[in-house]
Amino acid sequence: MRLTLLAVLLPATIVIGSQLRCPASRRIKPCTCETVNASTGLVLVSCSNIRSWALVKHALRPFRRRKVYQIARLTIERIANRTSDTRTLQRMFRWLTIGELIIRNAPFGAATKIPRSIFKNTTVFALTIDGCGIKEIPANAFTDVQHLQELLLPNNEINHISHKFASAENGLLKIDLSRNNLSSIPQELLRKSSRLEALYLRGNRIVTVDEDDLSNCKSLLILDLSINFIEHIHPDAFSGLSRLDFLSLAFNPLDEGDSEPLRKLTNNCQLKTVDVSGTRVQLKNLISAKLTTLVAQQHDAINQTEICCLAGATKLTHLDLVGSQLNITTIRNCGATFPSVKQLDISRTETNITVIRHFPNVEKIYAYRM
Ligand SMILES: *[C@@H]1O[C@H](CO)[C@@H](O)[C@H](O)[C@H]1NC(C)=O
Ligand SMILES: *[C@@H]1O[C@H](CO)[C@@H](O)[C@H](O)[C@H]1NC(C)=O
Ligand SMILES: *[C@@H]1O[C@H](CO)[C@@H](O)[C@H](O)[C@H]1NC(C)=O
Ligand SMILES: *[C@@H]1O[C@H](CO)[C@@H](O)[C@H](O)[C@H]1NC(C)=O
Ligand SMILES: *[C@@H]1O[C@H](CO)[C@@H](O)[C@H](O)[C@H]1NC(C)=O
Ligand SMILES: *[C@@H]1O[C@H](CO)[C@@H](O)[C@H](O)[C@H]1NC(C)=O
């Protein structure tokens, strides 16, 4: 599916009158190539378990004929960390047109920044640099990448993004900085990303969400802030996110007092899925007419009032309360039924299957003890 999408994104330069297949395998050793569509020169290229970046650079040479080959996906994995000098890395991806570039477990020698001029005259739609020991994003890291829409940098150690990053508006739709070392929302990156639709910041060290942190992200549909140390969210921090559809705040030390920003959010947005697992935020502030999925695993502050409130979420189809502080009396005494719920998970709670009578239309119910 993804491939089809990228094939559409890439400019269809038809190689007139001829077929363009992968170069002979000896020319691109130790990488490998697979032809996807010979009339457009669309190929898949993979380089893994390679001794050095110098060999990768050499193997990519036959693809550098400008605007001829279109690499739907280029995967570079497990390059041995032989200290690569900066000259080798320079222009590594020059004159390549790539749908999806994935660099994984391939450290850039001793460099802990995205190396300068690794991209020159490079077209990439989705860039992944995963587990490469990056600590810092310099100001001009991606200015030579054209058409960049997805910037995915998970599993690094990023804790510094140049405050001069991207002086011009960029066209990023998706940013993933999951499992890095950020201590705050990366404003430097977001300031010029007004088209951004998905932001993943799971597993960092973020402690607060301030009023302006997300104020430029008016197009955001997905926001994942799970597994951080967020103790405080400014009441208006989410106010501008009127298109938000998915929000995860799971596993942050948030308590009842942090429910105000959520109340404001649910009042005026499209929010359909919320995950507040491992927090103590009040569920009643999440209830909106549009909510379809509520995940509140290991939630320690669910009480009867809260459960009864869920009856107001008339579109709620998925309810996941695994391991939460919930017992059979709480549901029974509420009296209400939850006719919209189709899938219910009450595993590891003090309830049992008898609660089913309160969920008359449920199709799947999970109630594991362990
Ligand atoms: C190859 O690409 C051309 C141009 O986009 C398209 O017309 C043709 O159907 C594709 N062929 C295959 C086998 O997908
Ligand atoms: C790569 O090797 C260099 C030199 O030995 C070292 O300084 C650097 O930390 C290594 N990088 C990674 C990500 O392992
Ligand atoms: C390569 O990119 C530079 C800017 O990074 C630009 O000035 C130059 O025109 C580009 N060259 C080609 C051949 O596209
Ligand atoms: C994360 O950043 C802090 C400084 O903010 C630093 O002390 C720590 O060593 C970093 N951790 C890693 C894994 O790089
Ligand atoms: C239940 O939770 C609500 C917040 O949703 C709170 O206002 C109320 O005091 C709680 N009730 C009890 C009995 O703890
Ligand atoms: C059920 O949970 C409530 C708190 O939510 C508690 O007050 C009550 O004693 C519990 N009932 C049983 C039978 O455990």
Ligand SMILES: *[C@@H]1O[C@H](CO)[C@@H](O)[C@H](O)[C@H]1NC(C)=O
């Ligand atoms: C479910 O729990 C209730 C209250 O604790 C108990 O009376 C009932 O026997 C249990 N039913 C089953 C099927 O475990």
